[in-house]
Amino acid sequence: MRLPVPWLGTDSEAPFPPPEQALSEPDGLLAAGGDLSPARFLNAYRRGIFPWFSEDEPILWWSPSRRAVFRTDGVHLSTRLRRRLRNSGWTVRADTAFAAVVDGCAAPRDGQSGTWITAGMRAAYLQLHRLGHAHSIEVFDADGRLVGGLFGLAFGQVFCGDSMYSAESGASSLALAMLAQRLRGWGWPLIDAQVPNAHTRRLGVETWPRADYLAALAALRDLPSPPGDWRERFGTWPAAALGEAARDGLRD
Known part of the structure; x- marks a missing residue:
C-alpha cells in the first residue's frame, strides 16, 4: 500500500517532513512507514506529529491542520459531575497501572470492531513507559x-495525551481534570489532545491552528522538567480535591 505522502525508511533518527506539508485530505496525513521505536516516537511528538492507524494499514503519521488542546486552567467539569465525584470515594494516582490503562483504552468502544492501539502500538507505549517517557493517570474506586484513566507522553513542560477511557461514568473526566490540576501546579500550561471529539469538547478542549500549536510546543518542549518519579510527584488524590475549584483552577 503506497500513499501520496513521503515513505519513511529504517533510520529512526531521520527527520520527519515538516508538518506544514501534511495533506489537507485526509486532513493532517504527513507520512507513512517507519517504525514505532522510542526514538521515532519522541522525534514525532516533539514536532507535533503522532501515529494513528489500524491493524490492516501501514504506520501513518499525522499533524492535523487544527489541534485539540486543553489549557491546564481550562478543563470544565460540571457542578453536577464534580458533586458526584466528591461523593464517589474514588482516588487518582499516576504510573501504578500503566499497562492496564492502555488495555482499557484499547478495548473497542460500543459500535466499533477494532482499535488503533494495535499490539505493536501497545508494545511501543510500554517501552516508552519503562524508559520514563509515557505516563498513565489512573482512577480507582x-x-x-481501576475504573478509568488516560495515558500519554511527557517531555519538557508539555503532556501529549493519547487516549482515555472510563469503565465507570466520569472516570476519564476525573483523570483529565486531576492531571490538569497537577500540571498547572508544576507550571505546565497545556495538554495536547490531538484531535477533538464530543467528549473532549464537553470538557473544554480548544482547537488551535497547527502553526499556533507548533509555536507553543517549540517553546515548551525543551524547558526543564522537575526531576523525580511521576508516581511520587503526582501523588494520590481523592476525587473530593476537585471541589476546591478556586484553588485548583477548575471551573463549571
Missing part, C-alpha cells in the same frame, strides 16, 4: 478497582 473505593474498593481499589
Whole structure:
C-alpha cells in the first residue's frame, strides 16, 4: 500500500517532513512507514506529529491542520459531575497501572470492531513507559478497582495525551481534570489532545491552528522538567480535591 505522502525508511533518527506539508485530505496525513521505536516516537511528538492507524494499514503519521488542546486552567467539569465525584470515594494516582490503562483504552468502544492501539502500538507505549517517557493517570474506586484513566507522553513542560477511557461514568473526566490540576501546579500550561471529539469538547478542549500549536510546543518542549518519579510527584488524590475549584483552577 503506497500513499501520496513521503515513505519513511529504517533510520529512526531521520527527520520527519515538516508538518506544514501534511495533506489537507485526509486532513493532517504527513507520512507513512517507519517504525514505532522510542526514538521515532519522541522525534514525532516533539514536532507535533503522532501515529494513528489500524491493524490492516501501514504506520501513518499525522499533524492535523487544527489541534485539540486543553489549557491546564481550562478543563470544565460540571457542578453536577464534580458533586458526584466528591461523593464517589474514588482516588487518582499516576504510573501504578500503566499497562492496564492502555488495555482499557484499547478495548473497542460500543459500535466499533477494532482499535488503533494495535499490539505493536501497545508494545511501543510500554517501552516508552519503562524508559520514563509515557505516563498513565489512573482512577480507582473505593474498593481499589481501576475504573478509568488516560495515558500519554511527557517531555519538557508539555503532556501529549493519547487516549482515555472510563469503565465507570466520569472516570476519564476525573483523570483529565486531576492531571490538569497537577500540571498547572508544576507550571505546565497545556495538554495536547490531538484531535477533538464530543467528549473532549464537553470538557473544554480548544482547537488551535497547527502553526499556533507548533509555536507553543517549540517553546515548551525543551524547558526543564522537575526531576523525580511521576508516581511520587503526582501523588494520590481523592476525587473530593476537585471541589476546591478556586484553588485548583477548575471551573463549571
